[in-house]
Amino acid sequence: MAYVAPAPAEVEEVELYHAKSFITKYVFSQDAKVIAIQYSFTAIAIGVVGLVLSSMMRLQLGFPDSFSIIDPADYYQFITMHGMIMVIYLLTALFLGGFGNYLIPLMVGARDMVFPYVNMISYWVYLLAVLILVASFFVEGGPTGAGWTLYPPQAILEGTPGSGGGIILMLVSLIFFIIGFTMGGLNYVVTVLQGRTRGMTLMRMPLTIWGIFIATILALLAFPALFVGGVMLLLDRVLETSFFMPAIISMGEQLEYGGGSPILFQHLFWFFGHPEVYIVGLPAFGIVSDLISVHARRHIFGYRMMVWALVAIGGISFIVWAHHMYVSGMNPWFGFFFATTTLIIAIPTALKVYNWVLTLWKANIRFTIPMLFALGFIVTFVNGGITGLFLGNTAIDVPLSDTMFVVAHFHMVMGVAPLMVIFGAIYHWFPLMSGRMLDETLGRIHFWVTFIGAYSIFLPLHYIGFQGVPRRYFEMGETNFIPPSVQDLNAFVTVVAVMVGFAQILFFYNLFKSMSSGEIAEKNPWKAASLEWQTPEQPPAHGNFGDELPVVYRWAYAYGVPGAKDDFVPQDMHPDEVGGEGAHEASKE
Amino acid sequence: MGLFSQLAEKPWTPEQAAIDDRHKGVEFSLTTPQFGLRVFLGFVTVIFTLFVVVYVERMVFADWKPMPEPWLLWVNTAILVISSIGLQWAWVSADKGDADGVKKGLYLGGVLAFAFLTGQLLVWQQLVVLGFYASSNPASAFFYLFTALHAVHLLGGLVAWGRTAIKVKSGMDMAKVRGSVELCAVYWHFLLVIWIVIFSLLLFT
Numbered sequence A: 001m002a003y004v005a006p007a008p009a010e011v012e013e014v015e016l017y018h019a020k021s022f023i024t025k026y027v028f029s030q031d032a033k034v035i036a037i038q039y040s041f042t043a044i045a046i047g048v049v050g051l052v053l054s055s056m057m058r059l060q061l062g063f064p065d066s067f068s069i070i071d072p073a074d075y076y077q078f079i080t081m082h083g084m085i086m087v088i089y090l091l092t093a094l095f096l097g098g099f100g101n102y103l104i105p106l107m108v109g110a111r112d113m114v115f116p117y118v119n120m121i122s123y124w125v126y127l128l129a130v131l132i133l134v135a136s137f138f139v140e141g142g143p144t145g146a147g148w149t150l151y152p153p154q155a156i157l158e159g160t161p162g163s164g165g166g167i168i169l170m171l172v173s174l175i176f177f178i179i180g181f182t183m184g185g186l187n188y189v190v191t192v193l194q195g196r197t198r199g200m201t202l203m204r205m206p207l208t209i210w211g212i213f214i215a216t217i218l219a220l221l222a223f224p225a226l227f228v229g230g231v232m233l234l235l236d237r238v239l240e241t242s243f244f245m246p247a248i249i250s251m252g253e254q255l256e257y258g259g260g261s262p263i264l265f266q267h268l269f270w271f272f273g274h275p276e277v278y279i280v281g282l283p284a285f286g287i288v289s290d291l292i293s294v295h296a297r298r299h300i301f302g303y304r305m306m307v308w309a310l311v312a313i314g315g316i317s318f319i320v321w322a323h324h325m326y327v328s329g330m331n332p333w334f335g336f337f338f339a340t341t342t343l344i345i346a347i348p349t350a351l352k353v354y355n356w357v358l359t360l361w362k363a364n365i366r367f368t369i370p371m372l373f374a375l376g377f378i379v380t381f382v383n384g385g386i387t388g389l390f391l392g393n394t395a396i397d398v399p400l401s402d403t404m405f406v407v408a409h410f411h412m413v414m415g416v417a418p419l420m421v422i423f424g425a426i427y428h429w430f431p432l433m434s435g436r437m438l439d440e441t442l443g444r445i446h447f448w449v450t451f452i453g454a455y456s457i458f459l460p461l462h463y464i465g466f467q468g469v470p471r472r473y474f475e476m477g478e479t480n481f482i483p484p485s486v487q488d489l490n491a492f493v494t495v496v497a498v499m500v501g502f503a504q505i506l507f508f509y510n511l512f513k514s515m516s517s518g519e520i521a522e523k524n525p526w527k528a529a530s531l532e533w534q535t536p537e538q539p540p541a542h543g544n545f546g547d548e549l550p551v552v553y554r555w556a557y558a559y560g561v562p563g564a565k566d567d568f569v570p571q572d573m574h575p576d577e578v579g580g581e582g583a584h585e586a587s588k589e
Numbered sequence B: 001m002g003l004f005s006q007l008a009e010k011p012w013t014p015e016q017a018a019i020d021d022r023h024k025g026v027e028f029s030l031t032t033p034q035f036g037l038r039v040f041l042g043f044v045t046v047i048f049t050l051f052v053v054v055y056v057e058r059m060v061f062a063d064w065k066p067m068p069e070p071w072l073l074w075v076n077t078a079i080l081v082i083s084s085i086g087l088q089w090a091w092v093s094a095d096k097g098d099a100d101g102v103k104k105g106l107y108l109g110g111v112l113a114f115a116f117l118t119g120q121l122l123v124w125q126q127l128v129v130l131g132f133y134a135s136s137n138p139a140s141a142f143f144y145l146f147t148a149l150h151a152v153h154l155l156g157g158l159v160a161w162g163r164t165a166i167k168v169k170s171g172m173d174m175a176k177v178r179g180s181v182e183l184c185a186v187y188w189h190f191l192l193v194i195w196i197v198i199f200s201l202l203l204f205t
């Protein structure tokens, strides 16, 4: 077919805010790239706090008699803060606020987010939420020890550590987080739908953007449930309403509460909590698809199917929440329904895994560090996914509920797996963000220590869980059903965990050193086809694309196009320049 | 073209490329602020829907006692309706380029919104006098919660309203304020609907 490319230009220009002073350029900045970096630094900083807390817990679990750094109350508080920080303040904020802000405008060909001012406020509200969370460590009674699920009634009753100021600050912090997130989320959704450049149809968007986009929609639908639960729990705590609180006799005394339903809170919490897994998961799926495609020099296998799977997973994730509540005394039919939906969601998920593997099949794989982390992700995700299938079945879940097996499962699937993607993504996009490469050797050491370490930590926990060791226990003491081997394993796990924790110093050292003195990155070092690498400057300047916005002629996966002069064709290269027959044949095989 | 039919496109084929190259990169024929507001309203709708679901679930428990329904609430409702009409008037006038109508409609809407909020405070006061505190029974707890949340949203709307009113007062070009006036009106109507849902919930349960 004779193809005539349309004349370029006629991309509608937007008015761009130009910062005038240092403060508005780097502190109260409205540039999504700066906001992204602010989000990332804050999220990683609080994430390190979460990591330190986990080491303290591990020391206790591994050597219950040798350390007296923490007492049982501390242990509860540390679990709670660790879980909350990792899931919400680190992963959610980093994937959406960090990667979302950096990549959406660049990858869809926009100069910035559509509401830059709101976007800026979003970060500052998030920072406020983090500060409130941190403040709860310093109030009387310390942070809440209710568990990251914050189940009433115990979450707000005296006797639970941090039931004073701690739980109040926790809830207030969550409410602020949600407000801040909503402001960001509004930007991500509207920018993706309304702010793309000419020629960038939805189905030409890189999967990274699809993942972040669907995850944002999920978040906008799921966070309201946490908001509602949080506000009502706060009122129960502060004004002694009884939304969730049943009649309670505490130490021989009848409390003011009565009539409320704790199970109602559980429903609200998990209506948020399960989609939350995918709010973290979908951006990871998207990013890893792109990492694999770029570093294997191959178009992603089954692009459309990958998009459909993202949409399907997003939809189904709203009807599986009660698989977290099998032991709450629910009607067996109810359990049956949720077990079925849970198994159904495995289908699109498995599809994605097949497509990643098929993309790699006979591809020209380059074992760069991002590729290593991407492979690490696939393996870990499959691992955690399979134990998820076990736990999704009511009959298997009931005995395993609240054991270390569950801890092992969710750390694999939503702890280690997304972290692998985050590391991979940082190694991949660092040259774009800073103009310099990260050190290769340090990176390889970092990968292997983290990967092998993560398995040494979490594989044994599956076994420990099978032996019946419950989660959220400060110590087991002399428990006759638990064999001594468990204690040895626990000690081993702790030693590895502390080592892996320290190994991350290597990563931070690499980051900071490379930022100032790393090897200067050549333009588009990975030879990627997507738009973010095609900016006139690297790192991209304010406004991203210089004088004229790019015009897009193909999808982001044009690798190995026959006859083209290079082995990849950037999305915005005019068909006449491509050479060969490759103009639009892209990488159809 | 619908979102779903797009999902069936094959972006890698030359036929599709010829179509795609002409795509403007915009999905909906709304301005960015219009679209942003709709997304935000979607989010708020989810929040209020969940509250209503929880309300209905909580109602079935034994300790539920219906609330008194102060007649003042009817007055407040009427005020909010007129406030919405005021903003509608401003919107229609803005479309016609009638600056005077915009001004009148906008002021009427805003002042009545403040009146509504004052009225709500009076209702709270009446209830407290009657001995209905937030912790007295679940129905009154929900009532305080719903009215407070609704009021917070209205206050947020009044901030946007204030900024629009300043623009209008300074005699800015009608074509430029039209967008803001429209957003305010849409938001006001939305909050009116929310209020009517809350109020009916109170009346019928």
Ligand code: HEM
Residues within 6 Å of the ligand: A051, A054, A055, A057, A058, A079, A080, A082, A083, A084, A086, A087, A091, A146, A147, A148, A149, A407, A411, A414, A415, A416, A419, A457, A470, A471, A472, A473, A497, A500, A501
């Ligand atoms: C070096 C990495 C990590 C280590 C060593 C670690 C260790 C632990 C330990 C020891 C517990 C408490 C188990 C118990 O007694 O019940 C725990 C709980 C938890 N962790 Fe991690 N963790 C790590 C990373 C992560 C990450 C990245 C996430 C993000 C999803 C995460 C999410 C959670 C959650 C949600 C809980 C449950 C908290 C609760 O029971 O309330 N962890 N972790």
Ligand SMILES: [Cu+2]
Residues within 6 Å of the ligand: A273, A274, A277, A320, A321, A323, A324
């Ligand atoms: Cu779940």
